[in-house]
Every structure is written in C-alpha cells, then in structure tokens.
Amino acid sequence: MKILVQKDNNKFVNNLRNIETNYRIVVEDLDNQLYQQYYRLKPEIIIFVASKSNTKEVLQFISDNSLETKIFIYHHDELDKNLLKLPNVYHLANSKKAKENPDHKIIKLPKLINEQIFNSLGTENKNEDIVCLIDHINKLPVELAQKLYPATKLKIKLFNNPKIRHHQNLGLLDEKQKSELLKSSKYFLCIDDHYLYEALACGCEVLLIEDLPNLKSSKQFSYNKDFTESYVNFIEKLIHEK
Amino acid sequence: MKNNRDAGFVFIKLDNNNAYNRYLDTIKQFIDNNPIGQTVIFNSYNDRINTNNIPILHLSHAKFFYGDLFLFELGGAILSKNFTNINKRYLYVHTVPWLESPASGYSSWKDVYESDNLEFIAANQQIYDLYEICWKKPIGISENFTYEELSKIIL
Numbered sequence: 001m002k003i004l005v006q007k008d009n010n011k012f013v014n015n016l017r018n019i020e021t022n023y024r025i026v027v028e029d030l031d032n033q034l035y036q037q038y039y040r041l042k043p044e045i046i047i048f049v050a051s052k053s054n055t056k057e058v059l060q061f062i063s064d065n066s067l068e069t070k071i072f073i074y075h076h077d078e079l080d081k082n083l084l085k086l087p088n089v090y091h092l093a094n095s096k097k098a099k100e101n102p103d104h105k106i107i108k109l110p111k112l113i114n115e116q117i118f119n120s121l122g123t124e125n126k127n128e129d130i131v132c133l134i135d136h137i138n139k140l141p142v143e144l145a146q147k148l149y150p151a152t153k154l155k156i157k158l159f160n161n162p163k164i165r166h167h168q169n170l171g172l173l174d175e176k177q178k179s180e181l182l183k184s185s186k187y188f189l190c191i192d193d194h195y196l197y198e199a200l201a202c203g204c205e206v207l208l209i210e211d212l213p214n215l216k217s218s219k220q221f222s223y224n225k226d227f228t229e230s231y232v233n234f235i236e237k238l239i240h241e242k
Numbered sequence: 243m244k245n246n247r248d249a250g251f252v253f254i255k256l257d258n259n260n261a262y263n264r265y266l267d268t269i270k271q272f273i274d275n276n277p278i279g280q281t282v283i284f285n286s287y288n289d290r291i292n293t294n295n296i297p298i299l300h301l302s303h304a305k306f307f308y309g310d311l312f313l314f315e316l317g318g319a320i321l322s323k324n325f326t327n328i329n330k331r332y333l334y335v336h337t338v339p340w341l342e343s344p345a346s347g348y349s350s351w352k353d354v355y356e357s358d359n360l361e362f363i364a365a366n367q368q369i370y371d372l373y374e375i376c377w378k379k380p381i382g383i384s385e386n387f388t389y390e391e392l393s394k395i396i397l
C-alpha cells in the first residue's frame with residue numbers, strides 16, 4: 001500500500017513523514033507535478049493539504065481520479081468551503097470544525113501523537129531549560145513576552161517560528177529534534193495544547209505562563225494514552241475508512 | 243600580570259578601524275606579558291598597515307596550532323570546531339547572530355555554541371545574559387577587550 005502526502009510544513013504532515021508503518025508513506029511537493037508523482041508512485045491513497053489544494057491541477061486530478069484513489073484533504077485551520085463540495089473526497093479536520101459542518105464527509109482528527117519518537121526513552125538526564133514551541137502562532141502572547149528577557153532571566157527557549165523575531169527564538173526544529181529537545185529539558189511551557197501531549201510523553205513538567213516565576217506547575221497534566229491516538233493507528237483507520 | 247600560555251587569535255579579516263586597533267593593542271600587551279608562550283594571529287584578509295609587529299600566519303595554519311584560540315567571529319568558531327590540538331577556545335561575543343536568521347535550524351547554532359571546549363567572553367551585560375539564557379554562561383564581560391579586562395577573566 002502506498003500513500004502519497006502533499007508536502008507542507010505543519011505538524012500533521014511532518015509527523016506522517018516520520019512514522020514507520022507497514023505502508024509506504026511518501027511526502028512530496030505536488031505543485032505542478034501532481035500527475036507526474038501520481039503515475040510514478042501509483043498510490044492507493046493521497047492526502048492533500050487544503051491550503052495548497054484549491055488549484056486547477058488538484059481539482060482536475062480529483063475529478064479524474066477520486067473513484068480509483070482514496071483522496072483525503074487535510075484542513076489545517078479553517079475549512080475550505082470550495083473543497084468541501086467535491087464529491088468522493090474525505091476531509092480531515094479538528095472535531096470543532098467537523099461539528100460545525102455535519103453535512104460534509106469530515107473525519108474528526110483526534111489528539112494525535114507520534115509515539116515512535118515522542119516517548120519516555122532517554123529522558124533520564126534533563127537540563128533546567130524551559131522549552132516553548134511557537135510554530136503555530138503569529139505573534140508572541142503579551143503575557144509570554146513579559147516573561148522573556150529583559151523582563152526576566154528565565155531560561156525560556158522559543159523554537160520553530162521564523163516570523164517571530166526575538167533573542168530567545170533559537171531557530172527551526174524537525175519532529176525528531178523536537179522530541180530530543182523535550183526529552184532533554186525539564187520544563188515545557190504550554191501556551192495552548194499544541195505539543196502538550198508530546199511534552200508529557202517525554203516526561204516534561206508542564207508550566208503555564210503564570211507558573212513561570214516559581215517554576216511550579218499549578219495545574220496537573222497527565223499523559224493518558226486513552227485521550228490520544230498514534231499516527232500509525234490513525235493511518236490504519238484512514239485506510240479502512242468506508 | 244605575567245602569563246605563560248600559547249595563544250592564537252583568529253581574525254578572518256583584519257580591518258583598519260578602532261575596534262581592530264584595540265584588539266591588536268591588547269594582543270601586543272599579551273605578548274609583552276607572555277614572553278615564553280607563543281602568540282600568533284591567524285588571518286585570511288588583512289587591510290591594515292600597522293599590525294604592531296605581531297606574527298601573522300594564514301588562517302589555514304590554525305588547525306596545526308597547539309594551545310588556546312581566541313575567536314572574534316562566528317565564522318572562526320565554526321572553522322575551529324573540529325581542531326584537535328586546541329585546549330580552550332574563547333569566543334568574544336558582541337552580537338546575537340541567531341536573531342538575524344530566525345529561519346535557520348537550531349541544530350546548526352547548537353553545534354557551534356554548545357561545543358565542549360568553547361567559552362564565551364561577553365562584550366556587555368546584555369550579551370552576557372542572552373548567552374547565559376540561550377546557550378552557556380559566559381566566563382566574563384570585557385567591554386573593550388583590553389588586556390586588563392582579559393587578564394582578569396582568563397589568567
């Protein structure tokens with residue numbers, strides 16, 4: 001079984017690139033080469049990313065191939081209404097968006113975690129760093145900015161957002177590097193639940209912004225596998241989706 | 243203060259301006275106070291007329307040097323990362339290069355700044371704080387890189 005995934009820099013696609021399954025998952029840039037990649041790989045499943053799919057090429061491809069190939073469209077933020085109208089296409093979106101659009105074929109995305117890399121292996125020696133992954137935000141929250149240098153000298157390290165210019169923003173990480181970082185750091189600064197479960201799986205103490213002055217968690221977070229699903233299981237479900 | 247160490251000062255380029263005048267004056271004093279040790283500048287591009295009679299070797303010779311290296315640019319730190327004969331490397335930091343390239347990979351900065359034998363000497367308190375938060379605590383602050391400041395930190 002071959003699965004072709006449209007290349008995009010988001011957590012879902014980046015994790016699909018890193019999982020090991022019995023299936024062959026190929027992440028490729030499909031802009032202007034969709035048909036070429038399709039005939040090269042002959043995938044049974046294709047996962048498009050909505051933000052890159054509202055093009056003549058993709059729409060034509062879906063109209064040509066949606067009966068022979070199982071097609072999914074991953075909606076990262078807002079649902080693309082044009083794409084929702086396409087027949088024989090499954091949509092992947094978070095549960096809130098799925099609830100708002102009950103008439104469409106939307107598969108709710110559970111809290112996914114790549115347990116193959118985000119786990120408790122090698123988490124014995126941790127440093128005192130406070131890791132904060134900011135890849136999904138456009139602007140630093142004011143409360144967080146007030147906890148950064150020069151307001152404080154806390155060892156907060158921000159990662160993965162080239163749009164935010166700050167001395168403590170230390171550059172980009174791939175998923176494996178994120179897991180290494182979380183495994184080697186004692187604290188994870190949680191500004192929303194993005195990477196919360198990954199941090200818990202890697203044994204980090206989760207801090208909220210208000211916990212920063214004394215570095216003590218005010219809220220108990222726990223990692224329960226019942227609340228999350230692995231990417232491998234989720235892909236299995238997609239394959240068997242009717 | 244007398245000292246007795248072999249020290250190489252790495253300048254990818256030596257410009258004709260006050261900052262480099264100060265660096266070379268300090269190195270000259272270092273030599274005067276270090277009559278037994280070997281002191282040399284490793285350099286690739288030199289725009290200066292007066293180099294205070296300090297011995298200068300081409301940058302490519304730095305990898306054969308035994309002793310401590312003083313570095314003044316990020317390029318010098320990258321270049322000397324795998325030099326096997328170096329005891330300690332001291333990087334004089336006066337800027338925050340990762341701020342200018344937020345789209346760079348963290349691992350490329352970490353490889354340079356978290357090398358085992360690298361120590362930072364900060365140019366001011368703000369730089370000292372930022373390097374301490376982001377990488378490793380500098381061993382001291384030397385605002386003007388004078389011999390007096392330097393000797394307090396490293397001797």
